[in-house]
Amino acid sequence: MKLDAKIPAGPVEQKWQKHKFDMKLVNPANKRKFSVIVVGSGLAGASAAATMSELGYNVSCFCFQDSPRRAHSIAAQGGINAAKNYQNDGDSVYRLFYDTVKGGDFRSREANVYRLAEISTAIIDQCVAQGVPFAREYGGKLDNRSFGGAQVSRTFYAAGQTGQQLLIGAYQALSKQIGNGAVKMYPRTEMLDLVVIDGKARGIVVRDLVTGEIKSYAADAVVLATGGYGNVFYLSTNAKGCNVTATFRAYKKGAGFANPCFTQIHPTCIPQKGEYQSKLTLMSESLRNDGRVWVPKKKGDTRPPNQIPEEERDYYLERKYPSFGNLAPRDIASRSAKEVCDAGYGVGEGGNGVYLDFAASIKRLGKEVIEERYGNLFAMYEKITADDPYKVPMRIYPAVHYTMGGLWVDYNLMSTIEGLHVLGEANFSDHGANRLGASALMQGLADGYFVIPYTIGNYLASSKLEKVTTEHPEFKKVESDVKGRINQLLKINGQKSPEQFHRELGKIMWEYCGMARTKQGLEKALQLIPALREEFWKNVKVLGNNEEFNQSLEKAGRVADFLEFGELMCRDALIREESCGGHFREEYQDEGEAKRDDARFTHAAVWEYKGENQAPVRHQEELVFENVKLATRSYK
Amino acid sequence: MKFKLHVWRQKNAKDSGRMETYDTPEISSNASFLEMLDLMNEDLTKKGQDPIAFDHDCREGICGTCSLVIDGKPHGPEKGTTCQLHMRAFKDGASIHIEPFRAKAFPVIKDLATNRTALDRVIQKGGFVSVTTGGAPDGNAIPVAKRKAEKAFDAAQCIGCGACVATCKNASAMLFVSAKVAHLGHLPQGQAERLDRVMNMVSQMDAEGFGNCTNQFECQAACPKDISVENIAMLNRDFLASSLKNEEK
Numbered sequence: 001m002k003l004d005a006k007i008p009a010g011p012v013e014q015k016w017q018k019h020k021f022d023m024k025l026v027n028p029a030n031k032r033k034f035s036v037i038v039v040g041s042g043l044a045g046a047s048a049a050a051t052m053s054e055l056g057y058n059v060s061c062f063c064f065q066d067s068p069r070r071a072h073s074i075a076a077q078g079g080i081n082a083a084k085n086y087q088n089d090g091d092s093v094y095r096l097f098y099d100t101v102k103g104g105d106f107r108s109r110e111a112n113v114y115r116l117a118e119i120s121t122a123i124i125d126q127c128v129a130q131g132v133p134f135a136r137e138y139g140g141k142l143d144n145r146s147f148g149g150a151q152v153s154r155t156f157y158a159a160g161q162t163g164q165q166l167l168i169g170a171y172q173a174l175s176k177q178i179g180n181g182a183v184k185m186y187p188r189t190e191m192l193d194l195v196v197i198d199g200k201a202r203g204i205v206v207r208d209l210v211t212g213e214i215k216s217y218a219a220d221a222v223v224l225a226t227g228g229y230g231n232v233f234y235l236s237t238n239a240k241g242c243n244v245t246a247t248f249r250a251y252k253k254g255a256g257f258a259n260p261c262f263t264q265i266h267p268t269c270i271p272q273k274g275e276y277q278s279k280l281t282l283m284s285e286s287l288r289n290d291g292r293v294w295v296p297k298k299k300g301d302t303r304p305p306n307q308i309p310e311e312e313r314d315y316y317l318e319r320k321y322p323s324f325g326n327l328a329p330r331d332i333a334s335r336s337a338k339e340v341c342d343a344g345y346g347v348g349e350g351g352n353g354v355y356l357d358f359a360a361s362i363k364r365l366g367k368e369v370i371e372e373r374y375g376n377l378f379a380m381y382e383k384i385t386a387d388d389p390y391k392v393p394m395r396i397y398p399a400v401h402y403t404m405g406g407l408w409v410d411y412n413l414m415s416t417i418e419g420l421h422v423l424g425e426a427n428f429s430d431h432g433a434n435r436l437g438a439s440a441l442m443q444g445l446a447d448g449y450f451v452i453p454y455t456i457g458n459y460l461a462s463s464k465l466e467k468v469t470t471e472h473p474e475f476k477k478v479e480s481d482v483k484g485r486i487n488q489l490l491k492i493n494g495q496k497s498p499e500q501f502h503r504e505l506g507k508i509m510w511e512y513c514g515m516a517r518t519k520q521g522l523e524k525a526l527q528l529i530p531a532l533r534e535e536f537w538k539n540v541k542v543l544g545n546n547e548e549f550n551q552s553l554e555k556a557g558r559v560a561d562f563l564e565f566g567e568l569m570c571r572d573a574l575i576r577e578e579s580c581g582g583h584f585r586e587e588y589q590d591e592g593e594a595k596r597d598d599a600r601f602t603h604a605a606v607w608e609y610k611g612e613n614q615a616p617v618r619h620q621e622e623l624v625f626e627n628v629k630l631a632t633r634s635y636k
Numbered sequence: 637m638k639f640k641l642h643v644w645r646q647k648n649a650k651d652s653g654r655m656e657t658y659d660t661p662e663i664s665s666n667a668s669f670l671e672m673l674d675l676m677n678e679d680l681t682k683k684g685q686d687p688i689a690f691d692h693d694c695r696e697g698i699c700g701t702c703s704l705v706i707d708g709k710p711h712g713p714e715k716g717t718t719c720q721l722h723m724r725a726f727k728d729g730a731s732i733h734i735e736p737f738r739a740k741a742f743p744v745i746k747d748l749a750t751n752r753t754a755l756d757r758v759i760q761k762g763g764f765v766s767v768t769t770g771g772a773p774d775g776n777a778i779p780v781a782k783r784k785a786e787k788a789f790d791a792a793q794c795i796g797c798g799a800c801v802a803t804c805k806n807a808s809a810m811l812f813v814s815a816k817v818a819h820l821g822h823l824p825q826g827q828a829e830r831l832d833r834v835m836n837m838v839s840q841m842d843a844e845g846f847g848n849c850t851n852q853f854e855c856q857a858a859c860p861k862d863i864s865v866e867n868i869a870m871l872n873r874d875f876l877a878s879s880l881k882n883e884e885k
Binding site for chain 1: 647663664678681682684685687689691693694698700701720745746749755756759762763764765766767768769772774776779781782785789792795796819820825826
C-alpha cells in the first residue's frame with residue numbers, strides 16, 4: 001500500500017489556490033459523460049451530490065433511511081465554525097487553522113486543515129444564500145458564539161439545531177437537483193459492498209431495504225459520505241442506523257483505514273439510566289458557553305444541588321484550566337469528568353454524572369435569553385430526565401460522539417483505492433486525534449461543496465476509464481458474495497438476537513477501548529472480540545427472509561461488520577503507545593494530562609486488510625508540522 | 637411496568653393487515669416508547685415470532701423518522717416525537733394501541749413503517765432557493781431583521797415527520813408545505829421565487845393525493861415542533877398573490 005498524500009508544494013497559505021490551478025479540469029460539455037455515485041446523504045453527501053450534479057456530472061445518491069433528510073448530521077446541535085472575524089476579536093483563517101491543528105493534538109495533516117479554515121468562510125455564505133436561518137443580532141447581522149478550544153467567538157448557529165438547519169439547506173439543494181432530474185436518488189437502499197475493477201472503484205452493490213433485491217450500480221467514480229463508526233460502542237450519540245459497513249467493506253477491498261482508535265467522547269451528554277437504553281443523548285457543547293461544570297467538594301454528597309453552597313462546589317474545569325475554563329476541549333473535559341466520578345465525587349444515580357449549572361447565567365441574562373439560545377435543548381433534557389434545567393442543574397456525563405479516524409484520504413480526498421473518494425466523518429484527515437466543537441459541520445460541507453467538486457474533476461480528467469457496465473463479471477461476483485453473506489446470516493438460527501451481540505460488543509469496547517485504555521485491557525479486548533464474533537456466526541438469530549422489509553437482517557449485517565471493526569480499533573489503540581487527543585493510554589500520562597510521544601508517533605496509522613483471519617498490516621503517513629510547532633497542548 | 641399492546645401488523649403493501657395483541661415484558665418507567673418496542677421485539681424474536689417493523693433513527697426527536705399513532709394520536713399523548721415519549725406517561729397495565737401514520741399519500745410498507753416520499757417530492761418541486769454552489773455574497777451582505785429570522789427559524793424547524801398529515805381528517809399536508817413556504821418566504825433569499833414556489837409546491841401536494849385544508853388546526857396540535865397554523869395563513873396569502881400577480885403562468 002503506497003501512501004502518497006499528494007500535498008502540493010509551497011507555503012501552506014497558497015497550497016489550495018495553486019492546486020486548483022494545477023488540477024486538470026473536465027470541460028463543461030464533457031462533464032455529462034461522467035457518472036458519479038455518492039453513498040450517504042448527510043452534510044457531506046448531499047452537498048457533494050448537489051454540487052457535482054450542478055456542474056454537469058451524472059450523479060446517483062444512495063441512503064439507507066427513508067429520505068435523504070434523515071441523515072444523522074441533522075442531530076448536530078451547537079454550531080459551525082468559520083474564520084469570518086465578524087466579532088472583531090482577532091479571528092483569521094490562520095488562527096482557525098492553528099486552533100484546529102492544536103486541538104487535534106498535532107496528529108492531522110497541516111495542508112488539509114489550512115484548506116478547511118480557508119474554505120470555512122465560503123460555507124457560511126453558501127448556507128445563507130440557501131436560506132439557512134442562522135441566528136441574527138438586532139442589527140440583522142449573523143450572530144456568533146464561542147466553542148471549546150477557541151478563545152474567539154467564531155461559531156455560527158441556529159438555536160441548538162444548527163446541524164438540522166445546515167442539513168436542510170443541503171437537502172434543499174439536493175432536492176432541487178433531484179426535482180430537475182440531475183440527481184437520481186435511491187432512499188431505503190443500503191450499500192453492502194464496493195466493486196473494484198482494474199484497481200479502480202467502479203461501482204457498488206446495494207440491497208433494496210423494502211424488497212430485499214440485491215442490485216449493482218456502475219459509475220466512473222464512487223464517493224463515500226457514510227459518517228462515523230461511534231456505534232461500535234453500541235451506546236453513543238449516533239442514530240440507531242449509523243454503521244461502519246460502507247467504509248469497512250471498502251477497507252476490505254483495499255482502502256486503508258486510518259487511526260481507528262481516535263474516537264471522541266463528548267463531555268456533555270445525558271447520563272445512562274438503564275440497561276435497556278438504546279442510545280445516549282447529546283447536550284451541545286454550546287451549553288458550556290453559559291453553563292458551569294461542577295461537582296460537590298465532598299465525596300458522595302447526596303444533597304440536592306441547590307442546597308450545596310458555592311464554597312462547597314468544585315468548579316473543576318475552571319480550577320484546572322483557568323484560561324479556557326468550561327470551554328476546555330472535549331477530550332480534556334471528558335477525562336476530567338471521568339476523573340472526578342471515578343474518585344467518588346460524581347452525582348446522580350450511581351454517581352455517574354457531574355453538574356452543568358445555568359443558575360448564574362439565568363440570573364445574569366434572564367431566562368428568556370437562555371431560552372432563546374438553547375430552548376430546544378432544555379426541552380429535550382426535560383423530556384428525557386423529567387428534571388427542569390431552568391430550576392436545577394443538568395446532570396451530564398461523557399458519551400461516545402464522533403470518530404476522527406476513518407478511511408485514509410490524500411489531499412484530493414481520494415483513498416488508496418483509485419476513484420474511491422471519502423468525505424466528512426467517514427474520512428480521517430482534518431481533525432487529528434481530537435475534533436474541536438463546531439468543526440464537523442464545517443468539514444462535511446467543506447468537503448462536499450468546495451473540495452470534491454474540484455478534485456473529482458481532476459481524477460476523471462486524468463484517469464483512463466474503460467467503459468464498464470453492471471454486466472461486468474466483477475459486479476456479478478460481488479453480488480454473489482453479498483447474497484452469500486445474507487444467506488449465511490439467515491441460516492444460522494441461533495439463540496441470540498443481533499441486538500444482544502451489539503450490546504455485548506459495546507460493553508467490551510467501552511470498558512477496554514473507551515476513555516482510558518491500557519495494554520492489559522486492550523489485549524483482553526483482542527481476545528474477547530474474536531470470541532464474541534465466533535459466537536455470532538454460530539449463534540445469531542435472524543428471523544424472516546431476505547425478500548422483504550427485514551430490520552433484523554439489516555441489523556445483523558451491520559453488527560457483523562462492527563464485530564470485525566472493533567478488533568481493528570483495539571489493535572490500533574494498542575500499538576499507539578502514547579496519549580493524544582481522544583486516545584488516552586493510562587501508561588502515558590503526565591498527572592492526568594495526555595502525554596504524546598512525538599518522536600515515535602507523529603504519524604497517521606493506516607491499516608491494510610490482508611484477508612480473512614489474517615492480521616492487517618500497519619503503514620504510516622509521517623506528519624510534518626512546518627507551521628504549527630509541536631508543543632505540549634495546554635489549555636491552562 | 638407491563639403493558640398490553642394492540643399493534644397494527646401488515647406483512648407488506650398488498651396485505652390487508654390486522655390488529656394483533658401482545659403482552660410486553662417488564663419495562664422500566666424511564667424507558668422511552670421505542671425502547672419499550674425494542675424490548676417487545678427482543679421478546680418476540682426469542683419466541684420465534686416476526687418482530688414489529690417500525691421506522692426510527694435518531695431517538696432524540698430531530699430526524700422525523702419515527703411515526704407511530706399511539707392511542708389515536710400521532711406521536712402519542714404528549715407534545716413531541718414518538719421517540720421522546722417515555723413510559724412514565726402511561727399507567728402500569730395500560731392497553732396501548734399502536735398504528736402507522738395513515739394517509740392515502742403514505743402507503744404502508746410493513747406493519748408500522750410507511751412510505752412518506754410524497755413529502756420529499758413536494759420539496760423537490762420548490763422547497764428550496766435556486767442557488768448553485770459558489771459565488772454567494774458575503775453572509776452579512778443582506779441584513780435580516782431578528783424577528784423575521786426567528787419566524788423563518790420557527791417554520792424551518794419542521795422535521796418532515798408527517799404527523800400533521802396523520803392527524804388531519806382530510807390527510808392534508810398544508811402545515812408541512814406552509815412551513816417550508818413560510819421559512820423561505822420570510823427571508824430575503826426566498827423572495828425571488830416566492831410566488832412560483834407556493835404554486836408549484838401546492839400543485840405537487842395535490843398531485844400526491846393529500847387532502848384539502850378545512851382549518852381545523854389539528855395539525856398544529858399534533859406537531860412535535862410547534863409549527864404554527866399562521867404559516868398556513870401565509871401560504872394562503874402567497875397563493876392568492878401568486879394567482880393574481882404571477883403573469884408568467
